[in-house]
Amino acid sequence: MGHLNVEIKAMCNKLETARKTLNYANADFRGLDHQIDVYFRVFAGRLKLRKGKIENCLIHYERENHAEAKQSRVILFQTPVDSAPLEEILTKLFGVLVVVDKKREIYFIDNIKFHLDQVAGLGTFVEIEAIDKDGTLGKERLQQQCQEYKTIFGIRSEDLISCSYSDLLLKN
Secondary structure: OOEEEEEEEEEOOOHHHHHHHHHHOOOEEEEEEEEEEEEEOOOOOEEEEEEOOOOOEEEEEEEOOOOOOEEEEEEEEEOOOOOHHHHHHHHHHHOEEEEEEEEEEEEEEOOEEEEEEEEOOOEEEEEEEEEEOOOOOHHHHHHHHHHHHHHHHOOOHHHEOOOOHHHHHHHO
């Protein structure tokens, strides 16, 4: 069963300011995770195997590429910490498209997940994900939440990123 996400991703040269903003808002800090996302070549959407110390899962998502708050349909499957056999199967079936290596600080405020990311080869970013796991909030409320935090963080329109880290790495 999937869930609905609305997210904003933006370049952020001031992670310390974003961190202070989250701390001031009493965000629940879940930790710093070194994540390796292996993206596979698929026909529809994106499929990645996330390998980290905090988050380990297989993620399929479909999302349009545009800069403002964007809707994603997400299916998550929790994987064991040692996902090498699964990675081997997926690599043989689909082939690896690209690998994203990042250090990610993870925070939550209610249904909103915040990422402060340092992505190898790309730079530093902030992500705001408003999540509706059970269909009670709806797309409009999630978009509203993203916009509120875009304002709180002082994210400018020119800092918004329309695509995934994988797309940015493939362009480089």
